[in-house]
């Protein structure tokens with residue numbers, strides 16, 4: 001049951017939950033919150049398995065009992081994972097309404113019911129109010145696990161009905177050890193963790209999806225723009241169908257480092273040391289104040305994307321690359 005085990009850096013939270021279970025102090029709702037890419041969803045799954053298992057060990061579900069078999073097969077009648085139909089979109093309200101029914105029926109296996117919501121902030125106001133109703137009148141032996149990297153965007157009344165479980169990024173040594181064990185080529189472990197602010201799962205996603213290469217392509221595109229080899233409109237055409245939140249985050253990361261350089265920071269303080277020449281060029285062309293203003297503007301664009309704003313991707317990226325060009329004119 002690999003997907004139903006916690007990560008090595010989640011032991012503290014795990015011990016806390018095992019203690020609650022063993023002493024009969026389980027709350028009916030938990031909010032698993034913290035930075036993305038640290039494995040909160042997998043922790044929620046491991047906890048679900050542990051809470052449903054007939055022979056739970058302190059390290060997790062047994063993996064062999066009938067309950068565990070049903071979970072592995074994806075057919076456990078007392079477990080449900082609620083997610084948006086498409087990543088980045090809200091969870092549909094009818095899925096939340098069905099939860100109320102689910103939370104109040106008798107558990108078919110005679111034990112608990114466990115509900116995971118991921119990500120818990122991805123709801124419109126009506127869906128959030130429907131969830132609030134579920135949390136106000138939970139069925140007996142129902143446990144809600146709400147997973148969120150942006151819990152500040154949730155209704156305060158939902159947050160206050162949950163016990164909070166906080167997840168930080170692991171220490172660097174643990175992150176490096178785990179990531180090295182996951183990759184065939186471990187030579188990029190340091191760079192991957194630098195670029196993902198030490199979030200191991202995000203670092204693994206970068207490796208699996210070739211995102212280091214994609215980021216290098218973006219840097220080459222910007223250099224081409226600065227040298228007049230490509231126009232903002234042309235560059236926007238090649239990037240408008242990409243993950244725009246990530247693309248903008250990369251440019252923001254470069255601006256952060258250029259700010260450090262323009263304030264006489266040392267190259268060893270940078271997260272994007274592989275792009276040192278471009279960053280030094282930006283720091284020469286713009287003062288720190290301008291760079292920070294540009295970074296704020298990019299952040300507001302990224303925020304609109306995260307909130308599901310109806311931005312035209314081509315127009316947005318043209319705007320971004322036009323501003324990039326202005327930095328060096």
Ligand SMILES: [Zn+2]
Pocket residue numbers: 053054055056061062063064065066067068
């Ligand atoms: Zn079991």
